[in-house]
Amino acid sequence: MKRRRLLLLCIPIVVAAALAACGAPGGGDDDEGSATEETTGPATGTLVIGGTEAGYMDAVVEGFKESHPDIDVQYSTLGVNFEGGGIQTLLRSGSGPDVLLVNSGPGRVGLLSEAGLIRPLDDVYEEFHLDDVYEPWITDQIRAQGDGTIYEIVEGVGVYQVYYNKKIFEDAGIEPPQTWDDFLSNCTTLRDAGVLPIVAGVRDNFAGGWMLGQLLQSSAGTDTMADVIYNGGEFAQPDVLRGAEMLKALLDQGCIDGSAAAALDALQAKAAFIDGQGAMAFVAQELPGEAEKAGANRDDFGSFSMPSRDSSRPATPTAGLGYSWVMNADTENVPAAKAWMEWVASEDYLRLTAENGLVQVPARTIPDGVDIDESLANSAEARNDGAGFNPSVYLESGVVDAYYAAIQGLFTGQLSPQQAMEQIDAARR
Amino acid sequence: MRAAGSGPPRRRRVWGYVTPLLLLAPSLIFYGVFVLQPLVKSVELSFTDWDGAAPTLNYVGLDNYAQLIGDDRFLLALGRTVIWSALYIALAVGGGLLFAALITELRRGQALVRALAFLPHALALAVTGVIWAQLFHPNIGAINAGLEAMHLGGLAQAWLGEPLLALPSVAVSSGWHAYGFYMVIFLASMQTIDPQLYEAAAIDGAGGWHRFRHVTLPGLHNATTVVLTLATINSLKGFDAVWAMTGGGPAYATEIVAVYIWRVAFQVGELGLAAAASVILTIIVLAFTIGFNRNRDRRAV
Amino acid sequence: MRTASHRRHPALLVAVIVITGATLYPFAWVVFGAFKSQQEIFGSPLLLPQEWRWDNFATAWTTGNFGHYFANSMMVALAVTVLEVAVACPAGYAFAKTRLRNHAWVFYVYLFGLTLPVQAIIIPLFYQLQSYGLVNSRTGLSLVIVATAVPFAVFLMRSFFRDLPDAMVEAARIDGANEWKIFWRVMLPMATPGLLALAVFSFLGAWNEFLLALLLLTDDASRTLPLGLVRFQSEMTANYGALFAGIVLAMIPSVLVYVALQRSFIRGLSAGSVK
Known part of the structure; x- marks a missing residue:
């Protein structure tokens, strides 16, 4: 009886084999044949928009409805991210929105275009003359990423610097640093005064990416980093490796609490920084605005770019495309989706976002008469003086994962800088 | 056992299966369509390099299995799963048994205590994860704050940020969620133990531990088999709490096989590889269940 | 029925109360936290809220769907x-x-x-x-x-x-x-x-x-x-x-x-x- 039990367990497999003969995944249900889409014509019908939690979303959707009364707009917040795999699954399900806002870059948008999940937008760029509207470097970057094809309309840019709590700096008698040594000695002064020098939260990866990106930029400079990012230069080369060693030094000297950083996510770390629980944070342009929203005084926070290790190079911020609008490859209403893209690129759209809590540096040129938040304007200026790269945005998908894994390994002390950088290089091969 | 009787005529015998099979049919349809069919498909996919988009399947033989066996990340995930199961069983089953032994001695209030201890199990495991992520929070968490209030601030940790502590911390939350469940089973089983056995032990002058070891535990043999089987299966499937608390981090420290499968399948899109991992997980669960139950059956005789 | 040797031990009662309390504490902690301001959560995570404010529930209900x-x-x-x-x-x-x-x-x-x-x-x-x-x-x-x-x-x-x-x-x-x-x-x-x-x-x-x-x-x-x-x-x-x-x-x-x-x-x- 007992021996038979084992044999009998095979029976379900046989039963199901018969059942499975019918529905093969990917086999019967792909709708590649239905590609005869209407790409021109009047924009009517239904448009499903997938947005984010950004404060201005309701305003811009309302604005679109007003100017396009013939389109039945359905808006929903996706609340899914690439790191969780939600967007890919949503688009694969065939029930995703027509247009949606996602993280920019080859590791994100590139992942979708390679899988054929989003539609090329060259015709949109041409039809609405978007070359004239966007900063040239942005158009260049997205065209290069798609091997000459454009897949995204960039919504905003992130510009990363070191933000500091002016009061804590004052109490400790220190000034924003001019050199890496200044920076280190600031950290140790703060540490000895019982203040946490740097608040970090890398649990959800990307803030760790910002931080290491700034250190790599400080160590290697824009040209070397451009070579690493675009031409496959090695992360383990001495100049770049030194950036990872800088992170290790900060961890070893107690300037960052590595395991607390690994337990916190980016928003929690930011909240702790705004609450005054640490002196510095490697974050983006929205920090002063968010401090104000949280009831703190935005003028209590200053910013500086990480000093360069090479005195002949100026300190520069890092930057990267933030969010982009993409069009679902399966969309049945291309004209309406195009109308949305035209709206996204418009001056009115920018004005509405600026009035309703814009947090990123606009990718679009800022026309006279549109006022944007002071810290965003400053960041735009800093960026236009030349900026390095936020690697998370520019690395391919498998490599971004390795980059994040290397950062977590550094923060938790499981990887040496050498090992961490070599792992990223290994993922590229 | 079926009573021995005169065999009915052959036609009636066949006919007599119609009603039972009709009674069985609805469940078999659900089970066949949504469980067995995808299971077979999983096995098939595990021999392909399907990425979720390709219109046809490309068979690669045992490549995925070979890749998994040579992949440190997968092997570490397997190892972590074993540790995770051990922790889960120690906390949830051990805790449940201990608490059942305690409250079975209570004369009043037993039902109330039992109901309260079971309460966490009414929550979704994912909700439990969200709650415990806050309890373990390095800045606002009750655990660090509690340690500090007891002047043990030195023991305060970033529980979910330390690679060595993250998995045990998640196991604590799952233990909290589940121990009441196993306790109820143990308690019910304890109440079926003949009280005379306890009296005999008491006459022999046996202490509390002795009674537990020599009367209670043997009396719980069957319940223990059921509970250990259930708990192991549950822990090997474990996903919800880990996903809600750490997502597999920091730096893979809580990436058990269930999380590995999810990440490889739905974040990286290597569905064939993930399917192979899921087949391996299934074989392990199955082998354990059969082996463990056979062994227990034999020992019981 | 149980014999005299099964008399409740005070330690037993204490253990049961402590374990049950520890099981229930996370519920209480979350409920208290729901009534606190951000500053209070950072400042005194263990204690009862100073005042019972409902605005967190309003936020959660409206933004949380x-x-x-x-x-x-x-x-x-x-x-x-x-x-x-x-x-x-x-x-x-x-x-x-x-x-x-x-x-x-x-x-x-x-x-x-x-x-x-x-x-x-x-x-x-x-x-x-x-x-x-x-x-x-x-x-x-x-x-x-x-x-x-x-x-x-x-x-x-x-x-x-x-x-x-x-x-x-x-x-x-x-x-x-x-x-x-x-x-x-x-x-x-x-x-x-x-x-x-x-x-x-x-x-x-x-x-x-x-x-x-x-x-x-x-x-x-x-x-x-x-x-x-x-x-x-x-x-x-x-x-x-x-x-x-x-x-x-x-x-x-x-x-x-x-x-x-x-x-x-x-x-x-x-x-x-x-x-």
Whole structure:
């Protein structure tokens, strides 16, 4: 009886084999044949928009409805991210929105275009003359990423610097640093005064990416980093490796609490920084605005770019495309989706976002008469003086994962800088 | 056992299966369509390099299995799963048994205590994860704050940020969620133990531990088999709490096989590889269940 | 009855109280946190709130979409409960009281499902449901939950029916009742406690389901409560008061259902598993 039990367990497999003969995944249900889409014509019908939690979303959707009364707009917040795999699954399900806002870059948008999940937008760029509207470097970057094809309309840019709590700096008698040594000695002064020098939260990866990106930029400079990012230069080369060693030094000297950083996510770390629980944070342009929203005084926070290790190079911020609008490859209403893209690129759209809590540096040129938040304007200026790269945005998908894994390994002390950088290089091969 | 009787005529015998099979049919349809069919498909996919988009399947033989066996990340995930199961069983089953032994001695209030201890199990495991992520929070968490209030601030940790502590911390939350469940089973089983056995032990002058070891535990043999089987299966499937608390981090420290499968399948899109991992997980669960139950059956005789 | 040697030990009572208290403390802590301001959460995480402020609940309710998630969860859980009982009850009876019980191998097919990790089926399942148009659909999720719970439900119902005396079946048979009538008129009414236990199990199981919901529900409109809470956590991750309030909102329905039905739940568990 007992021996038979084992044999009998095979029976379900046989039963199901018969059942499975019918529905093969990917086999019967792909709708590649239905590609005869209407790409021109009047924009009517239904448009499903997938947005984010950004404060201005309701305003811009309302604005679109007003100017396009013939389109039945359905808006929903996706609340899914690439790191969780939600967007890919949503688009694969065939029930995703027509247009949606996602993280920019080859590791994100590139992942979708390679899988054929989003539609090329060259015709949109041409039809609405978007070359004239966007900063040239942005158009260049997205065209290069798609091997000459454009897949995204960039919504905003992130510009990363070191933000500091002016009061804590004052109490400790220190000034924003001019050199890496200044920076280190600031950290140790703060540490000895019982203040946490740097608040970090890398649990959800990307803030760790910002931080290491700034250190790599400080160590290697824009040209070397451009070579690493675009031409496959090695992360383990001495100049770049030194950036990872800088992170290790900060961890070893107690300037960052590595395991607390690994337990916190980016928003929690930011909240702790705004609450005054640490002196510095490697974050983006929205920090002063968010401090104000949280009831703190935005003028209590200053910013500086990480000093360069090479005195002949100026300190520069890092930057990267933030969010982009993409069009679902399966969309049945291309004209309406195009109308949305035209709206996204418009001056009115920018004005509405600026009035309703814009947090990123606009990718679009800022026309006279549109006022944007002071810290965003400053960041735009800093960026236009030349900026390095936020690697998370520019690395391919498998490599971004390795980059994040290397950062977590550094923060938790499981990887040496050498090992961490070599792992990223290994993922590229 | 079926009573021995005169065999009915052959036609009636066949006919007599119609009603039972009709009674069985609805469940078999659900089970066949949504469980067995995808299971077979999983096995098939595990021999392909399907990425979720390709219109046809490309068979690669045992490549995925070979890749998994040579992949440190997968092997570490397997190892972590074993540790995770051990922790889960120690906390949830051990805790449940201990608490059942305690409250079975209570004369009043037993039902109330039992109901309260079971309460966490009414929550979704994912909700439990969200709650415990806050309890373990390095800045606002009750655990660090509690340690500090007891002047043990030195023991305060970033529980979910330390690679060595993250998995045990998640196991604590799952233990909290589940121990009441196993306790109820143990308690019910304890109440079926003949009280005379306890009296005999008491006459022999046996202490509390002795009674537990020599009367209670043997009396719980069957319940223990059921509970250990259930708990192991549950822990090997474990996903919800880990996903809600750490997502597999920091730096893979809580990436058990269930999380590995999810990440490889739905974040990286290597569905064939993930399917192979899921087949391996299934074989392990199955082998354990059969082996463990056979062994227990034999020992019981 | 217990003898004098079983007299309660004070240490026993203390241990029981401490463990029960530790079990309940997380609930209390979350509820207190839900009434605190951000500054208070950072400053005094352990204590009672200084004043009981409700604005965290307002934030959680308006931005968290909990009413919507609640409705989704309720629909899924009710559908699963009804279907599960309808499907598992006849099967359990068939295995316990009809001539199928002499064919153990059929039952092993179901037992096999009891050990099967869901991970083994999720990948094809997603694409299968997509081809049926059942992704992002509460119907799709309900059907799948019913199917994955079939083995346990059948197992449970089989043990309930097995405890009912065979004599009743025989007597009915002699009275000329057919198999169907015996099941429907004679056995089913007697198995009511078992049915209730199964209903409670199914409801809570569906209410708390996470992995399948994560797999099959990717748009906000169809999300269930656990999924909604995890999403809410990732958005409110640093607005602790609102996060706590959201947790409380997500906990309330489970706790209420449990408190109302805990007797049949615990009885069902005790009866179903010890055998």
